[in-house]
Amino acid sequence: MISCKKRAKYTFLLPFLFIFFVFSSAFAQAPEQAEIGTAGVTPGSAAPAAAGGGADAGVIDAGSTLFKNNCVQCHSVGTDVVVGPGLQDVHKRRSEAWLMKWIKNSSALIQSGDKDAVAVFNEYSKQQMPSFAFSDDELKALIAYMASESAKPQTAAAPSGGPDTAPGQNVGTDAIGAGIGNTIDLLLVVLVVVLLVLVITLIIIASVLKNYLKGKGDLTGAEQELLERRTNFANIYKSKAVRIIVGLIFVVVLVDISIDKVMGIGIQQGYAPRQPIAFSHKLHAGDHQINCNYCHTSVYKSASANIPSANICMNCHSQIKKESPEIQKIYRAIENNKPIEWVRVHNLPDLAYFNHSQHTKVGGVECQTCHGPIETMEVVAQYSPLxxxxxxxxxxxxxxxxxxxxxxxxxxxxxxxxxxxxxxxxxxxxxxxxxxxx
Known part of the structure; x- marks a missing residue:
């Protein structure tokens, strides 16, 4: 015979299982995925390719720096025409000596009557190319870089993370982080299902026991009392133990929310204000690989990274996309002699001193370390909490x-x-x- 004590014990366990289930569900949260570090990634940078044409990686790397700092605003290393022609296979179309003369002083070469120089000048609307006081070694490094880029396939395979994987993103770490999050989510779902099964099983057992007692002919007084007793949930909720548990849950949740709100004061992570002119870092720093220092001219020599002035924009847009409505806003600002009111994204409190050049120039910190994958952003957002x-x-x-x-x-x-x-x-x-x- 099943004792009344066991029956009472099962009935007593039900409210505590219910409370445990509610408590577990209230605090079950998926862990935050770790931020993917992008330190050491420069817009458009890649591992040095195998040196082509006898040039070593150091020479090609030096040429890459020269190209990105001086040439990328007007030329691509592919076939695309920016301001001037695309430079793919230019080392095959022209001799090294001719290229060195052209880069050093294209005007002098044109005035000398060189047929190739005059033809290029006329083909591209007689747009004057600046002269560069490069040494012969620097010119050879620049030509070696263009040759190495020309040897690369123009359509690179998509990264393993898929076509939307951002440059500089650690695909393997990202996949691991996502896998861990999915595993924990699955475990939480399994735990909830197990608890539900346990509660349902106990209810079924209690029902079976009750039916057993009903079918039994001769019942003792205790068994009859147990059979006729109804669970009074109002009494359960009025009990001191339940009130303490519910009160603790409420206090813990309230404290957790309060701490999150207080710790978030002054933190603008994710802040992405609308700018007066739609400027895409993805297009300029990502697709065209324009070096950050070209527009933000003080990043390596000042305590503060400057916001570019309109004349820097006009270096390119006096010739490119002049008809664009957004570019026309720059023209109007210049005509009215009024500065463009850009909205600052990254703000530090006055109580904190930060020297930009000390980190970039002296420390060698890359832009992406603090600003994230800036070369993939259509609209700039604050990436780090700061x-x-x-x-x-x-x-x-x-x-x-x-x-x-x-x-x-x-x-x-x-x-x-x-x-x-x-x-x-x-x-x-x-x-x-x-x-x-x-």
């Missing part, structure tokens, strides 16, 4: 490049005596309060 904790984490994990800098020699020796770890920014006082607050 909080103190975020900055300190970077200072605690970033090694200092001390090679060739005698300033660090004694500091490195002292650090090696005291620690076996890497010489990071924090090792050089990068986490002291007065570095950023004074």
């Amino acid at each position: 909080t103190m904790g975020w900055c300190i984490d970077c200072h605690r994990n970033t090694p200092l490049n001390t090679e060739g800098n005698a300033y660090y020699d004694n500091l490195v020796k002292l650090h090696e005596k005291q620690s076996k770890g890497a010489f990071i920014v924090a090792s050089n006082g990068g986490t002291e309060c007065s570095k950023c607050h004074y």
Whole structure:
């Protein structure tokens, strides 16, 4: 015979299982996916290709830097015409000596009556090409870079992450992060299903026991009382234990929401204001691979990265896309002698000191480390939280490049005596309060 104590125990467990199920569901959240680091990626940069035509990777890399800083505004390394012609296979169409003369001083070559120079000048609307005071070695490096780019296939295969994978994105890490999130979501679903099955099973068992007692002819007083008893949920909810549990759940949820809201004050991550002129970083820095320093001229030499002035835009758009409604806004601003009121995206509080050139020029920090995959953004948004904790984490994990800098020699020796770890920014006082607050 099944005892009344066991029956009472099963009935008593039901409300606690229900509370546990509600508590688990209330706090079941998928973990945040880790941000994919994009440090060390320059717009349009790629691993150095195998050196073509006898040029080594160092020469090609030097030529790449020269091209991106001086030529990409008017030329592509493919067949596309920007301002001037596309430069694919230009080393095959012209001799190296001719190319060196043309790059150094195209005007002089045209005036000398060179047929090829005159033909190119006339073909492209007699647009004057600037002269460049490059050394012969720099010119050879530039030509070697164009030759190496011409040797590459023009239609590269899509990355393993699919066609929408952003340049510089770590596809493998992204897939792992997504896989972990999906696994935990699946486990939570399984847990909820198991709890539901347990609750339903207990209800069925209680019903079977009740039917068993009903079919039994001779019932004791205790069994008869148990059979006639009805569960009073009002009494359960009025019990002290249930009230304490419900109160704790409410307090924990309220505190969690409050902390999230308070910690988010002043954080503008994801802020993407509408600008007075629709400017696409994806088109300029991504598709056309224009170096950031061409427009933001002070990123390597000033404490603040400047917003480009209209005359920088006109370097290209005096010839390109002049009919565009957005470009016409630039013309009107110049005609009315009024500055374009760009909306600043990245803002730091006045209590924090930040030197842009110290990070980019001295520290060698890439744009994407803080600004994210800027070369994929149609509308610029704040990628990083820019909080103190975020900055300190970077200072605690970033090694200092001390090679060739005698300033660090004694500091490195002292650090090696005291620690076996890497010489990071924090090792050089990068986490002291007065570095950023004074």
